[in-house]
Amino acid sequence: MWWRSVALILLLMLGLAWAAEPGQAGGHTLNILDGEASAFNREVRGLLVWVMGFAALVFVVVMGALTYVTIKFRRTGKETGEPPQTHGNDRLEVLWTIIPTVIVLTIFGLTARSMFRLEQPQPGAMVVEVRGWQFWWDFHYKEYGVRDSNQLILPVGRPVTFEVTGGDGSNYDVIHSFRIASLVGTRDAIPGVVTRITVTPEKEGNYYGQCVELCGASHANMRFRVKVVSQEEFDRWIAEAKTYQASAPTDPTLQRGEELFKQQCAACHGLKGVAQGLPNNPDLTLFGNRTTVGAGMWPNTPEYLEAWIKNSPGMKPGVKMPAFLHLSDQDVKAIAAYLLSHKIEGFDFDKLEKF
Ligand code: HEC
Ligand SMILES: [Cu+2]
Structure with missing residues (x-):
């Protein structure tokens, strides 16, 4: 019956509208037409408008004729009869x-x-190696020798080239895909293969990243965050991250945390x-500066x-990662406090505007 199809289509549209609502991503926008923050997204949006325009034209002509x-x-x-x-x-067939x-x-x-424009090499680009693992992301600032996971700090206005790859080539690795919704995407993260993608972030802010290749049970839970900050802030960040060394804690709780961390x-x-x-x-290393826990999933609060x-x-x-159900609540608290104590002071990445 026709009304069933109509009801189904309406339901699907409702579902899509719900999924695209920013609340679903904790205030981040997942709108691929959002071109506010990078020329990359604007270029892709321009292309999409043409393709959708042609698609609409074909739809109207074919459905109209039908x-x-x-x-x-x-x-x-x-x-009466046939x-x-x-x-x-001939004329119609040639035309169509x-x-x-x-x-x-x-x-x-x-x-x-668009592809030629987007693949243009950018002189002075910073290189960040991106590695997808089940189910989290690793970032390596090659020229600075700094490694960080699940959170990427970038300077505004400087081109960055992501060298995207997956796992370490060991046999259970799978393919992931790298996307920062409002900034750049997509590149597959394939074990043993490096693919490149370059973008210049134009606005300071807190961006939402997500794996976009079905990769296992927690594919939907494989997220990350990108914090785009001023060049000065980035310089301070990277200089401190480069030389950061955890110092021995004096507080007894943190001492207990360190002991447990070393053991477990x-x-x-x-x-x-x-x-x-x-x-x-x-x-x-710099877990205290991370705004999320569980690869972009939950706010990085002591409770979570x-x-x-x-x-x-x-x-x-x-x-x-195994469960640690055998640890007492007190021990878990001590480890959590210990991890949160490792950070570079003076950065509040939660304050940034969300994209
Ligand atoms: C067998 C290896 C292994 C052990 C042991 C282990 N972890 Fe993990 N841990 C992982 C893996 C793998 C992940 C990534 C999980 C994911 O998000 O898919 C992880 C993720 C984490 C994260 C989240 C990081 C982020 O940025 O979201 C924290 C925090 C963490 N582990 C703390 C601990 C603590 C504390 C212990 C000891 C009590 C511990 N882990 C023991 C493998 C391990
Ligand atoms: Cu995935």
Whole structure:
């Protein structure tokens, strides 16, 4: 029945509208037409407008013709035998071959032009290696020798080239895909392969990143944040991050936290000055500066952090971090306080405007 199809379409549209609502992303916009913050997104938006324009034109012409024919040649009940039979129409057939060809070639030309523009090498670009892991992101500022996970700090106005790759080529690695909704995207993060993408962020702010290639149980939970700050702030950030070394705590709670961290966590997680860790686990050196926990999932508050340490597999399906249910609440609190104490002072990334 026709009304069922209409109801289904309306329901789908409602679902899409709900999913696109900024509240779903904690105040960040997921609108791919948002061109406020980068020439990259504006270029892609321009292309999308052309493609959607042609698509709308084709839709109207085809549906219009279909409606016209359906009504004009509908059954009247007065038919006597077969209607007149028509075979072929050269003029029409040439026309409906040429018009789609012109449309496809136009879209091809526009796409090629955009691709050349976007692939232009940018002199002076900063290189950041991006590595997708199940289910989190690692960032490596090659020229500065700084590593950070799940949060990327970038200076405004300077081109940055992402060298996107996945895992370490070991056999259980899968493909992820790198996208910062309001800034740039998309590049697949493929183990053993490096793909590049360059963008110049134009506005300071807090951006939302997300894996956009189905990669397992927590694909939807594989997010990250990008903080675009002034060049001066970035310079201070990177200079301090480069030389950061965790110092021995004096507070007894933090001392207990460090002891537990060394016992329970240091085999996996790096923390400069305390633990080397392994590359296939997030770096926790500057965890106190991170605004989220669980790869962009929850606000980095003591409550969420403690819940995460105790039972991350219960919060995020498929995580490659074990639960620590055997630790007492007090011990978990001590570890959380210890992790949050590691940070560079004077940065409040939560204050930034959300994009
Ligand atoms: C077997 C290795 C392993 C051990 C041991 C381990 N972790 Fe993890 N941890 C991981 C992995 C892998 C992730 C990434 C999970 C994800 O988001 O998919 C992670 C994520 C985290 C995060 C979130 C990082 C972020 O930026 O979102 C924190 C915090 C954390 N671990 C703390 C700890 C603490 C504290 C301990 C010790 C009590 C610990 N981990 C023990 C592997 C481990
Ligand atoms: Cu994914």
